[in-house]
Amino acid sequence: xxxxxxxxxxxxxxxxxxxxxxxxxxxxxxxxxxxxxxxxxxxxxxxxxxxxxxxxxxxxxxxxxxxxxxxxxxxxxxxxxxxxxxxxxxxxxxxxxxxxxxxxxxxxxxxxxxxxxxxxxxxxxxxxxxxxxxxxxxxxxxxxxxxxxxxxxxxxxxxxxxxxxxxxxxxxxxxxxxxxxxxxxxxxxxxxxxxxxxxxxxxxxxxxxxxxxxxxxxxxxxxxxxxxxxxxxxxxxxxxxxxxxxxxxx
Numbered sequence: 498x499x500x501x502x503x504x505x506x507x508x509x510x511x512x513x514x515x516x517x518x519x520x521x522x523x524x525x526x527x528x529x530x531x532x533x534x535x536x537x538x539x540x541x542x543x544x545x546x547x548x549x550x551x552x553x554x555x556x557x558x559x560x561x562x563x564x565x566x567x568x569x570x571x572x573x574x575x576x577x578x579x580x581x582x583x584x585x586x587x588x589x590x591x592x593x594x595x596x597x598x599x600x601x602x603x604x605x606x607x608x609x610x611x612x613x614x615x616x617x618x619x620x621x622x623x624x625x626x627x628x629x630x631x632x633x634x635x636x637x638x639x640x641x642x643x644x645x646x647x648x649x650x651x652x653x654x655x656x657x658x659x660x661x662x663x664x665x666x667x668x669x670x671x672x673x674x675x676x677x678x679x680x681x682x683x684x685x686x687x688x689x690x691x692x693x694x695x696x697x698x699x700x701x702x703x704x705x706x707x708x709x710x711x712x713x714x715x716x717x718x719x720x721x722x723x724x725x726x727x728x729x730x731x732x733x734x735x736x737x738x739x740x741x742x743x744x745x746x747x
Contacts (some may be wrong), residue, residue, distance in 0.1 A: 498525045499561075500654050500687035501546070506555030508541055515541045517711040519555070525654070528681060528688040530702035530719065532695055532734065538711040539691050543659050546689070547579060560654050575605065578648040582660040584640040588632040594618075594640075595628030598647040605651060617646040622676060638669035642676065649680060656681065657689045662697065674700045695723065695734055707731045 501523040508516040516538045523529045531539045544550040546557055548570055557565045564573050581587050588597045595614050602610045615625040621642040632640055641661065648656060658677065662670040678701045681688045690702055698705055698719050705723075706716040707730065715728040726732045 499523070500525050500559070501689070502556070502558040503542070503546065504556040504558065506542070506545060506552045506557070508538075508545060508550065508553050515711050516545075516552075519708075519711070519713055521706055521713065521716065523655070523687045523689060525687050526682060526685045527704070528678065528690055528702045530698040530705040531689065531691045531708060532693065532698065532705060533708035534693060534734075537708040539708050540659070542708075543579075543657055543689070543691055547577065547657060548573060575601075575651045576653055577655045577657065578651070578653045579657045579659060580641070580644055580648050580661045582664050584637070584644040585632045587644060588640070590632055592631075593628065594630050594632065594635070594643045598643060598650060601647065601650050613650070614646075617650055618643070620649075620680075621646045622672075636669075637665055638673065641665065641669075641673055645673075645676065645680070649684065649686070652684065653686060655687045655689065657691070659691045660693070661690075663692065663694065670697070671700065677701060699723065707734065 499522055503519060503521050506516055506519045507514070519542060521529065531542065533539050541550065545552050548564060548567065552565060556563055559573065560576055567573060588594065598617060599610045599614045602613060607613060615628055618625055618627050623639060623642050627635065627643065662673050665673060674697065677688065680686065702719045704717060705719045706713050707722065707728065708714065709730045715722055715726065715731045722731065723735065726735055
């Protein structure tokens with residue numbers, strides 16, 4: 498089942514075109530990696546999908562609904578959640594992790610919220626004791642697990658992971674990626690995984706698109722793109738990531 502369709506999306510800031518006729522789609526249970534260097538347009542694409550920016554042209558279809566210019570975002574954000582690069586910055590430092598994880602549940606008037614929060618903590622590999630901990634009391638990896646717990650609290654159809662592992666060390670990165678892959682497979686969640694690091698993709702992404710200069714320059718199954726790159730830009734990325742990829746696959 499198709500969860501996300503991005504159709505001919507363009508965006509400019511002044512005279513500078515940031516996105517140029519970008520189209521792709523994502524099915525339930527799939528993970529799509531979006532890769533490109535800084536300035537390629539991937540962050541702008543994410544903001545448009547998340548309705549933080551307006552597209553100049555094109556459409557965003559989420560779970561069969563055109564959300565391109567939708568104003569009431571409450572139900573959209575029940576279906577779509579984001580996980581950010583710096584998880585501690587997305588938590589209120591004056592509130593416990595349990596309080597923050599429970600915020601979307603309270604906003605949608607769920608019952609038995611404390612029990613649901615503790616079950617979510619366990620599901621992401623933490624313990625119920627983390628309910629009472631504050632963001633500054635836990636490691637970066639533990640904080641990202643708590644952020645994932647909050648993101649899946651409403652059973653979203655789409656997870657957007659925007660450089661969600663780039664602030665973590667290699668060992669913790671691998672653990673978080675395995676957790677995301679397991680949860681998305683188990684819950685049939687579509688995952689959009691934005692990164693600048695090709696080496697991460699074989700661990701999580703079924704397919705990948707490579708962006709450069711606001712355009713998609715290559716797309717396909719992850720292993721096909723990595724092992725049989727067609728565009729010169731992808732080959733350059735592959736060359737830059739060569740030693741990292743050896744490390745991940747050793």
